[in-house]
Every structure is written in structure tokens, then in C-alpha cells.
Amino acid sequence: MRAGDHRDEPEFAALLEDNPADLYENAPCGYVSTLMDGRIVKINRTLLTWLGRARDEVVGRMRFADLLTVGGKLYHETHFAPLLRMQGEIGGIALELRTAAGARLPVLVTSKVRAGADGRPLLIRSTVFDAGDRRAYEIELLRAREAAEAARAAADRAREDAQQERRRLQEVLATLRRSLLPPALPDVPGLAVAAHYHTASPDDLGGDFYDLYPLGDGRWGFFLGDVSGHGPGAAAVASLARYTLRAAALHDSDPASLLAILNTAMYEGQAGEETHYCTIITGVLTRAGDGFAVTFASGGHPPPVMLRAGGGADYLPTTGGVLIGLLPEAPSVTVVAELRPGDTLLLYTDGLIEARTHESTDGGTDGHSDDEGRYGDQALLTFAGHLAPATPGGVIGAMAALLDELGEGLDDDAALLALGVTPDAGTTGAGRRPGR
Amino acid sequence: MLAHGFGCDQNLWRLVAPVLAEEFRVVLFDYVGSGRSDVSAWREERYATLDGYAGDVLDICRDLDLRDLVFVGHSVSAMVGVMSAAREPGRFAGLVLLVPSPRYIDDEGYRGGFSEQDIDELLASLEANYLGWSATMAPLIMGNPDRPELGEELTNSFCRTDPNIARVFARTTFLADSRADLATVRVPTLILECAEDMIAPREVGAYVHHAIPGSRLVTLAATGHCPQLSAPEATAGAIAAFAREGV
Incomplete structure (x- = not known):
């Protein structure tokens, strides 16, 4: 060994100096031994120095818990002491010493029970480490964790608030949306009616609207339209259109006259940056034999589909009409058609034919879409042709399912109104004529 | 029935329960939020008052249809026992209040020992x-029904609980003032105090003794707040003698 060869070297002197007694007294940590009841029987100089106390103040006079802060004593009595009793040892517990001068000294304490020869617990040996720096670091960690938890709680609250706000908005929108449509369709003698409104997004308003209303003398008025754009502005204009038409129809029910009145109201009513126009079909139903005569005018609206009693479907051409509310004058073309028993006339808004389709997964859309990947009017005609003959309820049911299937592909709301002749119209219809 | 106090769980009775079991039917339990209870059943509203803990005691009494019960409550559980007996007196044959304190914080004309x-x-x-426990606590808190040994191996596990639950229990325990409840006691009552206990000092034991007419006060030659660990023979002996009389 090198040390044996060089006994006068400083390492050897240091080794001699580091005897067990000196190591105990001046160790870099505190040592304290107590009886099982906590009374201190031995304590090293390091710990006494930290506490600022003399040995005879402590040994035989104080208990280990007496060295702690009051909160530390509570923790010692409720956690530390029982655990030590049950486990025989306990490690790394953070406590605070109270020094003679009243200062607090954060420490980490590890204790072990020493049993006598008969196995009975005899005394408790503890080592005490100065944990000032570490506790400061831990307190920083705790603060950081508390801050993170507070931030997360705040984010949760904000998200909850936003969700609540969204639900509230959706309720308001649903109420507004209902105001654009009749609460229920009237019961028209001899006429079967069904309607459907498909909402593209609960967070937005479309501008689709429709109505069916009595004109007296056994005649009924109807309309279905679509205001350009989305949102509250479009909805407000749709509401304006609906009430204008209903009020005007009291004086003049002629479909083309109604469109002219609506055009004037909308054109002159345009204000601000948002300009809205609409496409619309207005019409009048009049009993004719065992069916109805349908007179209607279109202002730039997609043509209605007639599903025939004998099968097949075709568009009723409405060329010539222009958008309503865009120009000072809006000439329109009036069309007259016959609604025979078994026929169903379908009016719809362009939310349907402009829906985006996905050819690859496309099932219910009959594999049809136009060049731009839209559902398109050819697909609609094919779909309706397969359905015919069908009652208004049957047509609306199938169309509603189709709209659900198009799902996300629908950018705009879609309104549907189907009119047909009830099967018994020919025999009992006369009995239900006005004056019943 | 042996009810644990704030800090640890039913393990604290490990030296006393076997002795009592030789003579009596012994019911041990952990309050919801402590020990191996179902932590998911813990709700702050319920366990922020001692009434919630009394609810646990009475739930067990009803489930097991316990009658002629001698309730032994350690520390804060002593007052839980007093409240339970007031709510359903018919079930309780006697109360053992082990190092009880009806109020830990000093008040005018009353010294509980703390501020x-x-x-x-x-x-x-x-x-x-x-802070040091939270990482290793996770498996215990989450519960590993298929691997119970995970929980067993953790040291200090008897006194572990979710930090939030412990905070609520600590506040409920140490900020409660149940002095008025002592007057509701109508069953034979034994108060056990320790000769030296900084949490429940002897003057608090005397206060409880005075407040419950006909109660008996026994001072155990023990130090600290857990005589069932530091002086198990004397503690078990006193409980058994009292229970024997009642039966």
C-alpha cells in the first residue's frame, strides 16, 4: 500500500484524525437518538449547532417532537411516529426544525428503530439532513405545479363557458330558424303535404323559408325560397320575405304579382354592406276535378320536380325568371301545371343540389354527381324517378334520409316542400269544400 | 368497531385488534379517502364536515346490521362516534373515546393547544x-386490483392518501368545533387519554370527561397520540374491560 510507504503524508494524518467519535460529533448531518417515547438521549454537535442549543438543554429534557415547528409536531404525531412504529423505519420525511433563536430549518429526517437483544424496540436513531436548498427548490416546484393546476382549471372553466355560450347561441339560432317556417303546415282538404328543413350547422343560420296558407274560396297559396348567404342577415331577409309575401297575398295572390312586390320590398330595403337577394317559387293551388291546378311563378329558383302517378319524374321548366331583390324590375314567368291523384310536386332549395358528394363512398346518391363533385340536378331527377310514384310523406322521408347521408357535404341549409293529392280526394274532396 | 383517525388507516389497530378479536367480533374499516377505500367514492362536499365521516360509520352499521355496538374512535374519530351515536342511538351500547379532542384550536376560556x-x-x-410521494403514490391511488402487491411494497403506504383528500380531512379535523356534541352523549362512555400527548393534552381529556355526565376517564401510561401502537396491551385491556361490562 502506498500509505504504508509514506506515513508522513497528509492523507494519513487525516485518516487518523477521522475517528468514529469525531465522525459522529462533526458529521455533515445531524444525529439524534431517542427512547421510544421520543425523549432525546444522544445528539451530535452538528445538530446542536444547527439548533443553537447546548447539550444539557436537550439531552434528557426534550423530546424529538419538541425540536419541530408546531405544524411539524402535528405531522410527526399523526404520520411520522405511527409509521415508524409500524414499519420500524421511515425515510426522507420533510420537516422543519425550530432553532433556539426561533428560525426555521428545513430538514429531511430518516429514522430507524433499534431493538434490544430480546427483540423489543429500544431506541430510535435518526439522521437529519439540512434541506434548505432542496426545500426551496421543492417549494418552487410546488408553486409551479399549483400555477399549472390553476392554469388548467382556468382553461377548463373557459372551455366550459365557451360551450355554454355555444349552447345558448344554438338555442337562439334554433328559435330564429323556427320563426322562418310555419309552426305546422295547415290541413288542406284533399291535399297531402309534407315538409322538411335540414340544418347544415347548428352554429349558423341559413336563409331558407317556406309556407302554405289559405287564400279563401278553396284556394291555397304556397312559397319556398332561399336568401343568398348565411347568418343573421340572411335570416332577417328571409323573415322579411316571408311576412311580405303573407301580407301581400291578402290583397293579390297572383304568383307573378307577389314576386314583383317582394322584389320591390327587397330591392328598396337593401341597406348597409350586406346585400341579399333570393330565389323563390310562389304558387296557388286550386281544386280542379279530382286534383289540383297549380299556378306558380319562379324568381330564379331551381325548377320543381313532378313525381308522376304512373312512375318517373321530370322538372317543370321555369326559365325566364330572375333573382328577386337584385334589380329594380324582376320579370317572372308563370307556369300552370296539373296535380293529378298520385302525383307529387317537390319544391327544394339549392342546398341539396349543391351538396358536395364523395363518389368513392357514394351509395345513396345513386352514384351521381356533376363535374364539380356536386350532387347536381341530374342526380336529383334520377333519385326522384326511382321513388315515383310516391306520396309527399314518402318523398320527404326519402329526401331527409338522403340529406342525412350527404351530411358534411351540405354547406347550406336545405328546405323541402312536397304537395300531392290525397287518394280519396276524388270521392270526398267535394264534401270538404269551403263552407263545411 | 375500531375507527382510525386523521393520518393513517386501520393498520393503526394491528396490535390491538387481534387481542380484542379473541373475545369480541371486531369491525375494522377505512374511511372513504383513506387506506384502501374506493377513492372514487370521495366527494369534498361530504367529507368536509365530520357528519360525512359519521355517515360512513352509520353506512357500515346498516350494511352489517350492527347492534349493541361498542364504538372505539381514535383521535378525530372519537367525535365522529359521538355524532353517529346521536343520529342512531339504538345501535350503540357504548363509546370509547381514544385521545379525543372536541376542538383543537384555542378559544376563549378553552385551551385546545393550537392556533x-x-x-x-x-x-x-x-x-x-x-411532493416526494406523488410519483410512487400513483399506482396506489389508481388502484391495481389485479396486482395488489404493488401497493404492499410501497413504504409509508398506511399513511398515504391523495393530497387533496388529506388536505380536506386535515382541515375538517383540526378546524372543527364539536364541543356542543358532547352533551348529546347518552350511552356509557370511556375516555382514554395518554399521560403525555401534545395533540390531545390532559386538560382536553378533563374537559371531555366533564362535558359527558357519567363518563369514565382513564389515563394510560403512554406518550404520544397513538397509544394503540405505543401501549397496545394497556389500550386493548381498557377497551376489553369496558366492552365486557357493556355486554
Whole structure:
């Protein structure tokens, strides 16, 4: 060994100096031994120095818990002491010493029970480490964790608030949306009616609207339209259109006259940056034999589909009409058609034919879409042709399912109104004529 | 029925329960939020008052249809027992209040031994020690029904609980004032205090003894707040003698 060869070297002197007694007294940590009841029987100089106390103040006079802060004593009595009793040892517990001068000294304490020869617990040996720096670091960690938890709680609250706000908005929108449509369709003698409104997004308003209303003398008025754009502005204009038409129809029910009145109201009513126009079909139903005569005018609206009693479907051409509310004058073309028993006339808004389709997964859309990947009017005609003959309820049911299937592909709301002749119209219809 | 107090769980009765079991039917339990209870059943509203803990005691009494019950409550559980007996007196044959205190904080004309600041310090101590525990606590808190040994291996596990639950229990325990409840006691009552206990000092034992007419006060030759660990023979002996009389 090198040390044996060089006994006068400083390492050897240091080794001699580091005897067990000196190591105990001046160790870099505190040592304290107590009886099982906590009374201190031995304590090293390091710990006494930290506490600022003399040995005879402590040994035989104080208990280990007496060295702690009051909160530390509570923790010692409720956690530390029982655990030590049950486990025989306990490690790394953070406590605070109270020094003679009243200062607090954060420490980490590890204790072990020493049993006598008969196995009975005899005394408790503890080592005490100065944990000032570490506790400061831990307190920083705790603060950081508390801050993170507070931030997360705040984010949760904000998200909850936003969700609540969204639900509230959706309720308001649903109420507004209902105001654009009749609460229920009237019961028209001899006429079967069904309607459907498909909402593209609960967070937005479309501008689709429709109505069916009595004109007296056994005649009924109807309309279905679509205001350009989305949102509250479009909805407000749709509401304006609906009430204008209903009020005007009291004086003049002629479909083309109604469109002219609506055009004037909308054109002159345009204000601000948002300009809205609409496409619309207005019409009048009049009993004719065992069916109805349908007179209607279109202002730039997609043509209605007639599903025939004998099968097949075709568009009723409405060329010539222009958008309503865009120009000072809006000439329109009036069309007259016959609604025979078994026929169903379908009016719809362009939310349907402009829906985006996905050819690859496309099932219910009959594999049809136009060049731009839209559902398109050819697909609609094919779909309706397969359905015919069908009652208004049957047509609306199938169309509603189709709209659900198009799902996300629908950018705009879609309104549907189907009119047909009830099967018994020919025999009992006369009995239900006005004056019943 | 042996009810644990704030800090640890039913393991604290490990030296006493076997002795009592030789003579009596012994019911051990952990309050919801402590020990191996179903932590998911814990709700702050319920366990922020001692009434919630009394609810646990009475739930067990009803489930097991317990009658002629001698309830032994350690520390804060002593007052839980007093409240339980007031709510369903028919079930209780006697109460053993082990180192009880109806109020830990000093008040005018009353010395409980602590101030509110002291309780804040305790909460800080809880926080400080959970920091080191939280990582290893996770499996215990989450529960590993298929691997119970995970829980067993953890040291200090008898006194572990979710930090938030411990904070609520600590506040409920140490900020409660149940002095008025002592007057509701109508069953034979044994008060066991320790010769030296900084949490429930002897003057608090005397206060409880005076407040419950006909109660008996026995001072155990023990130090600290857990005589069932530090003096198990004497503690078990006193409980058994009292229960024997009642039966």
C-alpha cells in the first residue's frame, strides 16, 4: 500500500484524525437518538449547532417532537411516529426544525428503530439532513405545479363557458330558424303535404323559408325560397320575405304579382354592406276535378320536380325568371301545371343540389354527381324517378334520409316542400269544400 | 368497531385488534379517502364536515346490521362516534373515546393547544411530503386490483392518501368545533387519554370527561397520540374491560 510507504503524508494524518467519535460529533448531518417515547438521549454537535442549543438543554429534557415547528409536531404525531412504529423505519420525511433563536430549518429526517437483544424496540436513531436548498427548490416546484393546476382549471372553466355560450347561441339560432317556417303546415282538404328543413350547422343560420296558407274560396297559396348567404342577415331577409309575401297575398295572390312586390320590398330595403337577394317559387293551388291546378311563378329558383302517378319524374321548366331583390324590375314567368291523384310536386332549395358528394363512398346518391363533385340536378331527377310514384310523406322521408347521408357535404341549409293529392280526394274532396 | 383517525388507516389497530378479536367480533374499516377505500367514492362536499365521516360509520352499521355496538374512535374519530351515536342511538351500547379532542384550536376560556396558523403549518408539512410521494403514490391511488402487491411494497403506504383528500380531512379535523356534541352523549362512555400527548393534552381529556355526565376517564401510561401502537396491551385491556361490562 502506498500509505504504508509514506506515513508522513497528509492523507494519513487525516485518516487518523477521522475517528468514529469525531465522525459522529462533526458529521455533515445531524444525529439524534431517542427512547421510544421520543425523549432525546444522544445528539451530535452538528445538530446542536444547527439548533443553537447546548447539550444539557436537550439531552434528557426534550423530546424529538419538541425540536419541530408546531405544524411539524402535528405531522410527526399523526404520520411520522405511527409509521415508524409500524414499519420500524421511515425515510426522507420533510420537516422543519425550530432553532433556539426561533428560525426555521428545513430538514429531511430518516429514522430507524433499534431493538434490544430480546427483540423489543429500544431506541430510535435518526439522521437529519439540512434541506434548505432542496426545500426551496421543492417549494418552487410546488408553486409551479399549483400555477399549472390553476392554469388548467382556468382553461377548463373557459372551455366550459365557451360551450355554454355555444349552447345558448344554438338555442337562439334554433328559435330564429323556427320563426322562418310555419309552426305546422295547415290541413288542406284533399291535399297531402309534407315538409322538411335540414340544418347544415347548428352554429349558423341559413336563409331558407317556406309556407302554405289559405287564400279563401278553396284556394291555397304556397312559397319556398332561399336568401343568398348565411347568418343573421340572411335570416332577417328571409323573415322579411316571408311576412311580405303573407301580407301581400291578402290583397293579390297572383304568383307573378307577389314576386314583383317582394322584389320591390327587397330591392328598396337593401341597406348597409350586406346585400341579399333570393330565389323563390310562389304558387296557388286550386281544386280542379279530382286534383289540383297549380299556378306558380319562379324568381330564379331551381325548377320543381313532378313525381308522376304512373312512375318517373321530370322538372317543370321555369326559365325566364330572375333573382328577386337584385334589380329594380324582376320579370317572372308563370307556369300552370296539373296535380293529378298520385302525383307529387317537390319544391327544394339549392342546398341539396349543391351538396358536395364523395363518389368513392357514394351509395345513396345513386352514384351521381356533376363535374364539380356536386350532387347536381341530374342526380336529383334520377333519385326522384326511382321513388315515383310516391306520396309527399314518402318523398320527404326519402329526401331527409338522403340529406342525412350527404351530411358534411351540405354547406347550406336545405328546405323541402312536397304537395300531392290525397287518394280519396276524388270521392270526398267535394264534401270538404269551403263552407263545411 | 375500531375507527382510525386523521393520518393513517386501520393498520393503526394491528396490535390491538387481534387481542380484542379473541373475545369480541371486531369491525375494522377505512374511511372513504383513506387506506384502501374506493377513492372514487370521495366527494369534498361530504367529507368536509365530520357528519360525512359519521355517515360512513352509520353506512357500515346498516350494511352489517350492527347492534349493541361498542364504538372505539381514535383521535378525530372519537367525535365522529359521538355524532353517529346521536343520529342512531339504538345501535350503540357504548363509546370509547381514544385521545379525543372536541376542538383543537384555542378559544376563549378553552385551551385546545393550537392556533389556526399551526394548522396551516401542518397543511404545509403535508404538501412538502406529498411532493416526494406523488410519483410512487400513483399506482396506489389508481388502484391495481389485479396486482395488489404493488401497493404492499410501497413504504409509508398506511399513511398515504391523495393530497387533496388529506388536505380536506386535515382541515375538517383540526378546524372543527364539536364541543356542543358532547352533551348529546347518552350511552356509557370511556375516555382514554395518554399521560403525555401534545395533540390531545390532559386538560382536553378533563374537559371531555366533564362535558359527558357519567363518563369514565382513564389515563394510560403512554406518550404520544397513538397509544394503540405505543401501549397496545394497556389500550386493548381498557377497551376489553369496558366492552365486557357493556355486554
